[in-house]
Amino acid sequence: MRIFAALSVAALALVCLPSNAQKKSASPHKAPKAQLAPPQVALTPPMGWNSWNFFAEKVTDKDIRDSADQIVATGMKDAGYIYVNIDDTWEGERDSKGVLHTNSKFPDMKALADYVHSKGLKIGIYSGPGSKTCGGFAASLGHEEQDAQLYAEWGIDYLKYDLCSFIPEVMYKQAPNDPAARMKIMVAAYDKMGKALKATGRPIVFSLCQYGWDAVWEWAPALGGNLWRTTGDIDPHWDRIYAILSQQDGLAKYAGPGHWNDPDMLEVGNGKLSLAENRSHFSMWAMLAAPLLAGNDLPNMKPEIKAILTNADVIAIDQDKLGRQGTRAYSDGEVEVWTRHLAGGALAVAVLDAGDSRYSTHPFHLNLAKLGLHGSQEGTNLWTGEPITLTDHMPIEIGSHDILLVRIAKPK
Ligand code: GLA
Numbered sequence: 344m345r346i347f348a349a350l351s352v353a354a355l356a357l358v359c360l361p362s363n364a365q366k367k368s369a370s371p372h373k374a375p376k377a378q379l380a381p382p383q384v385a386l387t388p389p390m391g392w393n394s395w396n397f398f399a400e401k402v403t404d405k406d407i408r409d410s411a412d413q414i415v416a417t418g419m420k421d422a423g424y425i426y427v428n429i430d431d432t433w434e435g436e437r438d439s440k441g442v443l444h445t446n447s448k449f450p451d452m453k454a455l456a457d458y459v460h461s462k463g464l465k466i467g468i469y470s471g472p473g474s475k476t477c478g479g480f481a482a483s484l485g486h487e488e489q490d491a492q493l494y495a496e497w498g499i500d501y502l503k504y505d506l507c508s509f510i511p512e513v514m515y516k517q518a519p520n521d522p523a524a525r526m527k528i529m530v531a532a533y534d535k536m537g538k539a540l541k542a543t544g545r546p547i548v549f550s551l552c553q554y555g556w557d558a559v560w561e562w563a564p565a566l567g568g569n570l571w572r573t574t575g576d577i578d579p580h581w582d583r584i585y586a587i588l589s590q591q592d593g594l595a596k597y598a599g600p601g602h603w604n605d606p607d608m609l610e611v612g613n614g615k616l617s618l619a620e621n622r623s624h625f626s627m628w629a630m631l632a633a634p635l636l637a638g639n640d641l642p643n644m645k646p647e648i649k650a651i652l653t654n655a656d657v658i659a660i661d662q663d664k665l666g667r668q669g670t671r672a673y674s675d676g677e678v679e680v681w682t683r684h685l686a687g688g689a690l691a692v693a694v695l696d697a698g699d700s701r702y703s704t705h706p707f708h709l710n711l712a713k714l715g716l717h718g719s720q721e722g723t724n725l726w727t728g729e730p731i732t733l734t735d736h737m738p739i740e741i742g743s744h745d746i747l748l749v750r751i752a753k754p755k
Contacts, residue, residue, distance in 0.1 A: 376394070384548045385660040386600045389501070389634045390425025391426025391467070392419075393608050395578070396514030396638025400432040402477055403448045404455050404577035404751070407466075411459045413641035420464060422653040425660060426501050426638060427459050428467030432479035440639045441486055443493060456498040467548070468494055472532035473508030482508065485538065491539035493545065494731040504536055505552040526557045530566070537567035550605065550634075555590070560597035560604060568635050577607035581744050584624050585697050590632050595668035598632050603630040604668065605634050612639030612648035619745035621651050621728060623695055626748045629661035630683050630693050631671035656725040657748065669693070674715045678741070682714050690714075692722070696741040711735040715754075722751040 392410055393403040411427045414420050435446035443506065452468075461467040469491060471482040483504075494502060507530060513616045514641050518524035520727045533551055540547045551563050551571040563571040573594060587606045594604045611621045628635060638650055644652075660683060669691065670682030677698030683691040687740060692714060694707075711720065717736040725748040733749060743748055 347595070349429065349643075364632075372747040384546045384601070385502075387637070387666065388603045388632050389426055389548055389570065390423045390658075390662070391428055391465070391501075391635075392424060392637045392641065393428040393430055393467070393503075394638075395430035396608055396610055396613055397640045400429075400639065402429065402432060403742065404450060406457055407455060410641045411462050413644070414464060414648070415462050417644065417649055419637070419641075419649075421464070422655060424652075424659055426465050426636070428469070428501055428503065428558055428636065430469045430503065431476045431478040431505070432480055433468065434470075434476065434482075437481060437486070438748075443481055443486065443490060446480075452497045460498060461466075465500035466479055467497065467503065467550075468499045469503045469505065470508050471509060471514050471601060472536065473506070473510075475508040477505055477507040481699045484509070484513070485537045486537050486627055486719055488542065491536065491547075492542050494540075495543035499545075499547060501548040502536070502540060503550040503552050504533065505647050506554070506556075512698065514720075517721075519575050529553065529557070530562055533563070533568065534566045541567060560594055562595070562641065564597075564602040569601060570603040572605045574606060577610055579610040579616050581616065581620050584610065584616075584620070588627050588631075591668075592671050594709060595670050598666065598668040600664075600666040603632060603634060608634075608636040608638045609652075610638060611651055612644060614638070618647060618651075619742055619743065620738040621648065623746040625654070626657055626660075626693055626725075627695065627748045628695075629657050630681050630691060630748075632663070632668040632683070633659055634664060654725065656723070656728070660685065660725070660748075660750065673710065675707055678707045679715065680709070682705060685750070688753065690716075690751045692747075692749045692751065694739055694741060694747040694749075696743060696745055698743060702744055705740070706738065707740070708738050709733060716751075717755055720751045720754060722749040724749055 357499040398406055410630040412425050433445055435451045437443050456466045464469040473482050476482045494545055498751050514528050516527055537549055540549055545731040548569045549567050551559060551568045553559060554575045555573040559571045577583060577587055591606055598604050611625050644730050663685045667684045672680045672682050678699060679695045681693040685691060719732050722731050724731045731749055
């Protein structure tokens with residue numbers, strides 16, 4: 344369910360808030376000190392799988408169990424994929440005491456959580472601050488503490504909290520003509536759930552899904568947010584993936600251990616993405632220190648998709664302990680060169696051909712000085728596993744939408 348189209352004008356108004364208004368409104372919402380304690384979760388970007396990108400509203404208890412089984416059987420668990428996240432459409436009705444029940448697709452959430460935990464995995468769930476989720480199911484408005492306690496009782500380890508109906512129902516109703524006031528209302532709603540999760544005493548990853556509005560990266564960490572969406576929804580088309588990538592530049596300084604920019608879940612293996620596109624998408628999400636939440640059909644995963652999702656060298660870039668997000672060093676035509684500083688002084692270099700034809704790489708020559716490097720560099724090509732020497736002005740030809748990803752252990 345995409346966010347209601349009717350809201351697009353309102354959304355634009357919010358996105359276009361003057362930046363001083365954003366800053367002014369963000370500061371009063373600094374969370375109390377207790378909330379700023381060192382995060383115990385998401386010290387590296389969360390890795391796992393989420394039901395939405397493939398199953399959407401059709402997801403069932405069986406799909407979650409099968410996916411958990413596959414995460415173990417395919418070696419994804421060993422590669423670091425730990426969270427099995429149920430997205431929208433698990434919710435049923437509230438009873439007379441306000442307790443939320445699951446719908447018939449999820450007969451017993453506690454039993455499902457126990458099953459996922461029995462595999463050595465963790466389980467995530469989805470809600471939002473409005474009365475309804477994006478899919479029109481019951482959300483947490485007025486029941487935040489109750490829902491957080493319920494999640495903790497079930498053994499939930501991760502919550503994705505999606506704005507959706509809160510926008511018209513609360514923000515626009517309470518402050519129709521005041522974008523700054525609407526923002527305060529939204530921040531307070533996320534703060535409320537952040538506190539409710541904390542009060543459970545259970546370490547629960549808190550994922551803010553509000554599409555990157557109102558410079559969420561500036562205020563989410565103070566509310567206990569471990570990750571926050573930086574854009575609208577991803578879909579399995581190169582143009583969308585590349586558009587999202589292009590919106591990440593400038594956000595690197597907000598990411599770090601315990602708090603990450605989230606350019607949305609992976610589409611690797613979905614739709615008609617070519618292998619090159621899958622590789623590039625995965626590589627660039629690793630360069631961005633993005634959460635790696637696979638979103639494909641695990642029981643029917645092709646070997647070449649599994650090989651991409653479990654490439655340990657690429658995952659090591661994403662999960663690097665330093666937690667510094669990569670940045671675009673320069674672009675030349677449709678070729679972009681990104682770098683990411685890694686623990687121990689290592690450097691990852693990605694050369695991406697975002698263009699539609701292989702001719703877009705001609706005549707691309709690598710400029711090492713623009714990467715802060717001097718002279719030839721010994722590295723490893725992370726998609727072939729072969730050693731590679733990068734020399735200044737070397738010509739590099741890369742296929743359309745493909746990538747060269749190199750780790751330089753000792754950059755000079
Ligand atoms: C929004 C979110 C998606 C997904 C759907 C579910 O569109 O951005 O990631 O959670 O809602 O309805």
